Amino acid sequence: MTADDTRDCSSERGAWRALVEKTVARIREIESGGPLTRDMLQRIRAELLTLSKHPECFSDEEFPPPEDGQGDRLYCLSLDDGDRRALYLNKGGANKNTPPHDHTTWAVVIGIVGEEHNRFYEREDDGREPGRARLRVAGEFTVEPGTGVCLMPDDIHSIHMDGPDIKTMIHMYGRSLPSLTERVQYDLATGEFRVFPAHPNITMMA
Template identity: 35%
Template sequence: MTDEDLALLFEGLRGTNLQGRARLLVAFATQHARLLCFDEFPLPDAQQGVLCATELHRDTASGFTLYLHAIRGGATSAVHDHASWAVIVGVQGIEINRLYQRTDHAGPHADHAQLRLCREVAVGPGDTLLLEQGLYHSIHVPADVPALQLHLYGQALDAQPNRHAVDLATGRRVPLA
């Protein structure tokens, strides 16, 4: 996987919608399956936590950023939102995404949110999930199998300042660092 491969991928990604981006990423993952593996992108060690997010490419023209997430088996994330759309493509293992709908009308700056679980989506090898901006979700990886996933965001994670986690028991929204 060369810089040229990534430049060509991003040229296509800029010119299409979320469904088209998902198709391009599946083709990219298939073409580079030999390199998109735990040998090249190892799981984090115990001190690093449960997730290692490697930034593969950040497109300066569009802001689109592609990460490869290596996630330990048994990992669970807090319920959180993104200030951007996302496309997730399964490479190895399974990442279960629980998707939530906001049921209150408190607005994006409220310190509480009422959420309702809408559905669960298992993203395995070759599967895709499209997430609209502002959607709340959580990630769960089965205990016995780690996951390797491509995550494409319309804006890099470190450029999304208004992300929040929600405690489902209390509804409290807290900013993510």
């Protein structure tokens, strides 16, 4: 991290842009270094953790949370050509629980404010029955400020955010959320899985 990276940007609206640009430039370099690996994602996570050390850049004045305190507000901070390398700021997550799901591209989630509990799953079945899967919990991790998780395209996780407080997270994906039309989510009760709609409501800041 350079001295410039540690500058407080609270006084300037839009000062996050320079930090985000630098972060994404480093991530482009990492990602162009060869085929996608978990090690590569860990290096991307390190860059995003550096960005997350500037919560003052992501104030509620510049990035308001959901007005009624429910659901999420998602801000796209950077998007490369071809709907690639999408960096989002997510505010919300009051009492949020998602079913297990995949991403069909790489994903890195970093905490800025609050906690996001992740459960990771493995498929126990042989994949031969269409639309059905048997999952088992293979690990858990709570994302909090200064930590993050990396997910390969086929990795399956669910997220669980307790309490009414607004959480702030950075999410980065190999492709933009609206372009991810083949993601599936799993119903643990019935053992079925199905494609779910792409995220509809994103505020573009890029």
